[in-house]
Amino acid sequence: MRILLTGSNGQLGLALKEEFKKLGNVFEVISTDYDTLDITNLEQVEEKLTHEQVEVVINCAAHTAVDKCEEDIENAYKINAIGARNLAVVCEKLGAKLVQVSTDYVFSGEFNNVMVEDIAYEDVLSERIERAKLSRPWREDDGVAPQSIYGTSKLMGEELVRSLCHKYFIVRTAWLYGEGNNFVRTMLKLAETNTELSIVGDQFGNPTYAKDLAIAIVNLIQTEYYGTYHGTCEGTCSWYDFAKKIFEIKEIEIKLNKVTSEQFVRPAKRPFYSSLDNFMLKLNGLNTFRTWEEALEDYLDSEDR
Ligand SMILES: NC(=O)c1ccc[n+]([C@@H]2O[C@H](COP(=O)([O-])OP(=O)(O)OC[C@H]3O[C@@H](n4cnc5c(N)ncnc54)[C@H](OP(=O)(O)O)[C@@H]3O)[C@@H](O)[C@H]2O)c1
Known part of the structure; x- marks a missing residue:
């Protein structure tokens, strides 16, 4: 099988190269x-x-700097939407399969539940934590409503792929970490110079190890189960929970303060609740993802080696 990776030096691209290397000669x-x-x-x-006579294209290229996208609008759409379109048009001509990697940011980010009016909450943070617990992770067929340029440009990429080629796998992932700059490395770096950190405690999602996503993609491309998928590690947590777990595993003593999104304003609006359910992978018997805690242990272990 001849596979072409785009953006192959990014976090997912590097993880895929590693997985294909382990599998040997089956894949070129x-x-x-x-x-x-x-x-x-x-x-x-x-x-x-055309020259490479590819059978599968895995598009790992993207403009992933979420805040920068808010001002670098043209480039965000060029890379995330037009780039995906170009690959879709050519894959269709060649009869090749296309994996388009997308994001949880295509969703509104609101809590996926009805407000429980009669519960008195101590403060907005407690209310949001409670609402997250009551929310159902988004499935592939839930309505989308992106709130940022990054999210809208990625959604346009999805739509162009769906309308322009037949053999597609759209795989939405979230909170990705692997080889490269990511939340885990940022936390560990900050811990070198700080004894106390403030971390957002009211945004919820699924931390996902790039290696786990790469494994799921390698499995998918060997099927003809085309369509839209969610591909994230199992379980939902907040950025605060994620940071807490990182320091727990690394046995680093540090004081963590839970703060609200309002106390940590950034140029691009972040979703409160963008937890994804790998519903389609489960239906197809292809959900190989571990819990986010297990995957994180594995990642931190590999970073130590
Ligand atoms: N990171 C996350 O938390 C996250 C969350 C949800 C979804 N995703 C999605 O997952 C996928 C992989 O993300 P990632 O974290 O691996 O991204 P990444 O580390 O930022 O890598 C993206 C790669 O794309 C390359 N690239 C940028 N513009 C390009 C162009 N015009 N043509 C070819 N390559 C180009 C970049 O090269 P340069 O470095 O030279 O620009 C980089 O190597 C993306 O589709 C992303 O939207 C990521």
Whole structure:
């Protein structure tokens, strides 16, 4: 099977290269990144994919700097939407399969439940924590309503892929960490110079190890189960819970303060609740994801080696 990776030096791209390496000769992998294949250039995409006679394209290229996207709007849409379109058009011509990686930010980020009016909450943080517990993780067929440029541009990418090629797997993931700059590394770095940290406690999602996502994608491309999937580690937590677990595993003593989104304003609006249910993977018997805690232990262990 001839597979082409775009954005292959990013977190997911590196994890996929590692997985394919373990699997040996079954897959011939052509790794590209911005310098060898700019996905926003249709001619380049057509030339490369045709020349390489690819059977599968895994699009790991994206504009992932969520806050920067708010001002770098043109580039966000060019990379996240037009880039996906270019790959879809050429994959359709070649009869190749396309994996388009997408995001939990396509959802509104509101809590997925009805407000329980008669419970008196101590404060807004306690109320949001309670509402998260009562929420149902988003399934693939739930309505989308992105709240940021990153989210809208990724959604446009999804829609273009759906309308322009047949053999697609759209895989929405979230809170990704692997080789590269990520939340885990940021926390550990901050702990070197701080004895106390304030972490957002009212945004909930699924921390996902890039290795686990890579395994799920490798399984999917060997099927003809086309469609839209959620692919995240199992379980929901807040950024505060995530940080707490990182320091627990690493046995680092540090004081953590739980703060609200209002106390940690950023240029792009963040979802309160974007936990995903891997419903379609489960239906197809392909949900290989571990709990986020197990995956995190594995990741931290691999970082120590
Ligand atoms: N990271 C997360 O928390 C997260 C959450 C949900 C979904 N996702 C999705 O998961 C996928 C993988 O994310 P990631 O964290 O692995 O991303 P990443 O580490 O930011 O890697 C993205 C890669 O794409 C490359 N790239 C940018 N513009 C390109 C272009 N025009 N042509 C070709 N390559 C280009 C980047 O190269 P340069 O570095 O040279 O720009 C980089 O190597 C993306 O679709 C992302 O939207 C990520």
